[in-house]
Amino acid sequence: MSNEDFNKRLFKYLDDHQKDYIQRLSDAVAIPSVSAWPDHRPEVFRMVQWTKSFMESLGIAVELADVGEQKLADGTKLKLPDVILGTYGNDKLKKTVVIYGHLDVQPAQVSDGWDTEPFVLTEKSGKLYGRGSTDDKGPVISWLNVIEAYQKLNEPFPVNVKFVLESMEEYGSEGLEDLLKSLKNTFLSGVDYVVISDSYWLGKEKPCLQYGLRGICYFFIDVESSTKDLHSGCFGGTIHEAMTDLIAVMSTLVDDQGRILIDGIYDEVAQLLPEEAEIYKRITFDVKAYSAEAGVDKTIQQDKEQILMHRWRYPSLTLHGIQGAFDGVGCKTVIPRHVIGKFSIRIVPNMKIATVEKLVEKHVKNVMEKRNSPNKVSVKLEHGGDYWLADPNHPQYVAARRATVAVHGIEPDLTREGGSIPITLTFQEQTGKNVLLLPIGASDDGAHSQNEKFDVSNYMNGMKVMGVYFQEVARV
Amino acid sequence: MSNEDFNKRLFKYLDDHQKDYIQRLSDAVAIPSVSAWPDHRPEVFRMVQWTKSFMESLGIAVELADVGEQKLADGTKLKLPDVILGTYGNDKLKKTVVIYGHLDVQPAQVSDGWDTEPFVLTEKSGKLYGRGSTDDKGPVISWLNVIEAYQKLNEPFPVNVKFVLESMEEYGSEGLEDLLKSLKNTFLSGVDYVVISDSYWLGKEKPCLQYGLRGICYFFIDVESSTKDLHSGCFGGTIHEAMTDLIAVMSTLVDDQGRILIDGIYDEVAQLLPEEAEIYKRITFDVKAYSAEAGVDKTIQQDKEQILMHRWRYPSLTLHGIQGAFDGVGCKTVIPRHVIGKFSIRIVPNMKIATVEKLVEKHVKNVMEKRNSPNKVSVKLEHGGDYWLADPNHPQYVAARRATVAVHGIEPDLTREGGSIPITLTFQEQTGKNVLLLPIGASDDGAHSQNEKFDVSNYMNGMKVMGVYFQEVARV
Ligand SMILES: [Zn+2]
Ligand SMILES: [Zn+2]
Ligand SMILES: [Zn+2]
C-alpha cells in the first residue's frame, strides 16, 4: 500500500497550488502549437522549448531528438519538431517508467464554433476551455507538476522516469516510430513500464484504465471504366459504368445489423470466454448517454454488454465514401471514369492483418466474377494497424488501480477503446514491456471538437492518481 | 427543288469569302464570353454588343430583352446578359423561321490542357481551334454570314427570320424560359418553324438531322443516421450507419448490363416498331470509333443498332456519386452522418416523369422496408426534364434533307441524341411548331473540352446547307 501520510501531504500540496497549475496550463494553451498548420510550425517549436525549460527547471535531463523533415503537398520541406527525450533519475535500484505524451494540438479557430478563444484558457463552472487543455497538454503538465510536488515536499522520487514527448501526434506522428526503433537498445533499454495518458474515461464520472485497442485495415476498391469522364446523356446505357460495379461490390460488405459479410472474417475472432460477459457487466456505462453522444435514436444493440462488446471485442466495417465520383451539391450528369471506394474494418484479437487482407481480396474477386463487367476492379489494403491487448491484471495495472482507489475511493473500470492509438503498440514492441493507458480526462472533453475542455476536478484528481501511481508502481 | 443557279452563285460567293468568315469568327472567339465566370460578365455583355452591331449592319432589327439578375452563391447579384431578339423581314406572304443560338462559351484556360490560346482562333490543318468556335459562335455567325451573302448577291430573302440569341446557355439559360413564355403571344406568335444549330453530327464525315432527345429524372436519395459525424473506431459496430443503407439502396437500381431494376420502369417505354430497326440499320455509325471516343475497351452492346437504341430510345440509369461522404484522397475514419446519393434516369418516349417519380419512390420504400434500420431515408426528384421527339418526315425536316443533299450529295442520317437540350422543348411548347436540330459541327469538335475546334469544311458546308435550307423551307 502507498504511504498514506505522504499521500495526505501530497494531496494537500496539490490542492494548495491549484491556481498555479491552472496558470501553467494556461501558459501552455496560449501557444497555438497546431501541427497540421505548416505556418504555425514556429509555435510548435516554441511549445517544445517551453516544455524543455519547464522540465530542466525540475532537474530533468533533456535531449532534443531531430526526426528530420516533413514533405508538404506542394513539395516544400519543413523541419519536424524535435522529440523531447527526458531522463529523470538513474537509480539502478529503482524501476524505470517511460511516459509518453504530445505537445501539439488539433487546429482550432473561433469560426469553427468555439464559444471562447481556443488559445485562451477560460474557466467556466469548473471547466477549463481551450485547445489542448485535455489533449494532451493537461496530462503532460500533470506529470511534471507531480514531480515538482515531490521535490517541494522533499520526498524521494520512487522511480526513474524517461519522457518521450512528441509534437506531431495530431498529424500522424511523423518520424516517431523510426526514432523509437533507433532508441530500442539505448534510451529505451532496461525500462520496466510504459504509461500513456492521452485517452479519456468511458463516462464523465468514473475513472477507468484501458487495456485494449482495436486495430484497423483500411481498404481502397479501385474501379476504372474508361479513359475519361463521360456524359450520361451521350453514353448512358451503353457503357459498363465504374460506379455500378463499385456500388455493387460495396453493398456486399456489411448488413443492416453491422455484421460483416466477408466469408471467414469472424474465424479468427477470439471466442467469448465464460467469464468475459461478467467483466462487461461490471462496467459503469450509460446506454442512453451513449446514444445521445452519438446523436442517434437507436443503436444496433440495446444492452450495455452487447454495445461495449461490439465497440471493443468484435470487428466492425464502415463504408467511408467514394473518391472520384460526383460529390458536390446540386446535379451533375457525369459518368465518373475512375472511382475509389473506401472502407475499413476494425480488427480485434486474434485477427491477423494478412488474413483480413486475403479474405477481402477473395471476396471482391468472387463478387466481380459473378458480374459481367470488363472493368478493372482491384482492392488494396491501404493501411493496416494491429489491435493491442494488455493484461489488466499485470502489476502496472494493479498499481494504477490502487492509485485510483486511493484518490477516488473506487476501483477503476477496466475498459478498452474501439479506435487505435498506434504508438501504444510501438512502445510495447520496442520495450517489450507492459503499456498502461491511464486516462485522466472525461468522455465529454471533446478532444478534437470545438470547446475542448478539461475539468478542474479531473486535472486535480489526475495529478493525485499519478502521484500515488509512482509509489505503487515502485513496489509492485 | 432549290434554285440550282442561285445555289452555284451562293456557294461560289461563300467560298470566295472564306478568309473573311474565319476572321469574323476569330473576332468573336477573341471575346472570352464565359458565362460561368462572374468576373467575365463584362465580356459577355461585349459579345452581345458585338453581335448586335453585326446584325444591325445587316438590317436586322434588334431588341435587347432584359432578363433580370443572377444571384450568386455569396448573395451578390449580377445582371444577366440581355437576350437578343432580332427580326429580319416581315412579309406576310413568307414563312417565318425562328433561329436560336447562344453567344456565351464554356470556361477555358491554357492550364486546362489546351495546345493553343483558347481565345485566339488558331488554324491548323483545316481546323479552327478556339473556345466557342463550334459551340456556338460558329453556327450563330454562319446564319448571319448567309444573310449577308444573300444581300451581296441581291437575292430576295426567302423567309422572315426571328433570332433568339441568349448568353447564359452554358450556365443553365437562366431567365430564358420565362422570357420565351412572355413572348408567346407577341414575338413568337405566328412563326412557322424553329431551327437550332447547337449540336453535332453523329460522326466526323456524314451530316445528320436530329429529331429526338432523351429527357432526364435526377434523383437524390437522402439518408441521415445521426446528428454528427462519428469516429469509426469509437462507434463502429453499434450504429446504423447512413452509408450502409445508402449503398444498399443504390445497389438495387441497375444491373451489370445497364438494365434498370426498378419495377415497372419499362412499362411506358414505346414498343419497338417493326420498321424501327431498319431506321437504325441505315445510319452510318462506327462502333469502334464510339468505343475509342468513350475510352473503353468494350461497350455493353456490340452491334450498331443496339448501341444506338440504348443511347436514344431506351432509358438508362447512372449512379453519379454521393454528397456528404468522405471523398478526398487518403484515409479518413469517419462515419458520415448524412449522405445524399445521386442518380439519374434518362427517359424516352412514352415515359412520364410523374410515373418515373412514383416508381422510384416505391422502389426505395420497398428496399428500406426489408432492411432493419431506423435511419431516415427519403428520395426526391430533384430535377425532371421531358424527352423530346419530332417527326423526321415533317416538311421542315424534308427541307433540311434537301439542303443537305444539295451541298453534300447525300441524305443526312436521321438521328437522335441521348442527352437533353431543354430549350428545344420550350420552343416547341411556346410556338406549337416543329423544331429542327440542324448540326453543322462534327462529333469530335470537343464542345466542352480542351482544344475545341470547328473544321473549316464544316463551317463552309454548314453555311451552304443553311443557305439552301432557307429556300427549301420557304417552299415546302
Ligand atoms: Zn492526444
Ligand atoms: Zn488528439
Ligand atoms: Zn451550345
Ligand SMILES: [Zn+2]
Ligand atoms: Zn455548350
